[in-house]
Amino acid sequence: MNERDFADLAVGHALHALTEADERAYQEALAGNPHWDHHVREAADTATAISSAIEPVEPPPSVRAALFARISDLPQEPAASNASSAAADQGRDDEDYAAAGTAPVAPTRAAEPARPSPASGWGARRWFALAASFAAVLVLGFGAVTVSQLFTPPAAVVALEQIEKAPDAQSATATMADGTVATAHWSPSTGQSVLVTDGMPALADGTTYELWFVRGETPIAAGTFEPDADGNATAVLQGEMHVGDIIAVTIEPAGGSPDGTPSSEPVVAVATA
Known part of the structure; x- marks a missing residue:
């Protein structure tokens, strides 16, 4: 199993x-x-x-x-039937039962x-x-x-569990000036990375948080997420993380950056090296 x-x-x-x-x-x-x-x-x-x-x-x-x-x-069990016992119940001998043909068997209990x-x-x-x-x-x-x-x-919770069970699981935590705490979890063997946040500020309508792998000077979009009312979130990063990437979060228009590049300074940045 x-x-x-x-x-x-x-x-x-x-x-x-x-x-x-x-x-x-x-x-x-x-x-x-x-x-x-x-x-x-x-x-x-x-x-x-x-x-x-x-x-x-x-x-x-x-x-x-x-x-x-x-x-x-739902599939039901076929009603059990036994010709000889049915004939005995009805007081018929084998010969009379055969001549009369098969009689319907009244169910004695509901089908299971x-x-x-x-x-x-x-x-x-x-x-x-x-x-x-x-x-x-x-x-x-x-x-x-x-x-x-x-x-x-949720898929992000499942991914985090898989990362934490992996023998090469790693993590890094950063605390932002506004009190937000963000922890990046990753595992090369599973090919997954997850960001867990605590205390993210509430966003204005029409905006969202977007994840990025910052590789050298190049930001690579890795999906959007919405924290709960307490600013907590567990989000899977889409794409492959490389050793030394910075995992960053920016505030973008709803649906994510329209041109595939950050439109604001990161509000969260976690170095993985």
Whole structure:
């Protein structure tokens, strides 16, 4: 099992939505890879945050109808049939049963979702589709927050984790005159670099922060980002970092510099050498 599949199972485990087979697979994978336990904590924290942050609401009837429509789309186990036992139940002998043809078998219980086969992928994904249906109701209270944002770590967070686990991980920190603290993280083996900021000033409407690799005298655009209300951000730099680059941040028009060069002096500069 790879780490991505385990992360899917961790979500299902946090929602108490795994089948017995998937729960065993989850426990075995966790026992063999204890360093993956951060996925478990993140999933549990997210589930707790959702339950504590949302006021109970009565969902509209259309949501209930949509949920049951989603459930009905899941693969179902075929109803079990046994000709000889059915004939015995109806008091028929084998000869009469054969002459009468196959009689329909009345179901004695509701059909259950089929267990996953090795080719169908982890059952957690099917359960996650149901969980997403429930979460869609909860998201009504989160405005623009999406289900994927709630359950999937942002790409920048994933990249930072990969860098920190790499044997050649490096970092450098700089504190700006306005109190902003910025730390650059990078790893040549992963080919990734991330800037983590704390206390970035709020921007005027129509502007954004833009990242740059400054290589000698040449600035190379590396993407834009928006800090949260506290000025905190974790942003992946787009492109390849070279040893000795300065990682800089400038204030640019919304969407980034129109001509591919900085239009202001850097508000953040972190030397990596």
